[in-house]
Amino acid sequence: MPSPVTQPVFRRATGDDVPHIVRLLADDPLGAKRERYETPLPTSYDEAFAAIDADPNNELVVVEANGQVVGVLQLTFIPYLTYRGSWRALIEGVRIDSRLRSSGLGRRLFEWAIARANERGCHLLQLTTDKMRPDAIRFYESLGFVASHEGMKLPLQGSPDAWRP
């Protein structure tokens, strides 16, 4: 495992990254209940990647350091009539390798994502974060995010009982 991280690269994910991303998603107290990091991976992961990759308004971004995927987030760009017709960016699925948390890598990933959202002409970047993640909330506030809204979730038919949304 790289330590210190010298030259992280921020790039669009490829299909080959999917198992490494799933490892990151599963390595988390909430994520462990939701994901299945096993060999072979459930094909539903590859199907979801194909849908993301085919959509010009979705970008799955990874951080690579010393040849390993050590961070991930997904950007979605959405056109709205609100704010006189405008684009927003949404971030979901943020993870940093547990061995590299508090290393500054998450901040650099977000700075990259903020620049990308500006480049796409978005006037607002938004995300929701579980109220059970106080450290994450403080991190986002340190980047300038304001917790002005309630993030409300409604499980639908496809939602297993075991999953907390």
Add this chain to the structure above:
Amino acid sequence: MPSPVTQPVFRRATGDDVPHIVRLLADDPLGAKRERYETPLPTSYDEAFAAIDADPNNELVVVEANGQVVGVLQLTFIPYLTYRGSWRALIEGVRIDSRLRSSGLGRRLFEWAIARANERGCHLLQLTTDKMRPDAIRFYESLGFVASHEGMKLPLQGSPDAWRP
């Protein structure tokens, strides 16, 4: 203005609906600061509508009653790797004509949107609502939404100072 509403129709918006939708968006204490409901409309509204309409993962939905547009919301369907590869639905830009609030129309619009999100195979429906809208929060809770997350917003370069995200 129709009262009572007898046969509301829920349907995808067309370009002809845009001025009527902007009227709804502007007729709101927060929306009034952000929108410009004037003739002619700023072309940015039509540009945003074209982007929404061209995207198979975005659906702008209106409620029509007695020939008038009296409600609107936007659904976005997003594929994610999380939850073993899954789709979520996001709702934004919800408005019901001020003369028809508390009439049950908002509930019917949401029931329609929930059914549509199920039809698209989504496991979760999510939205953020301004903490300054306590009535809206209670309404969403009555539909089963849980305020489990903080809704965090970061204004970007294109955001006029006057706008609260």
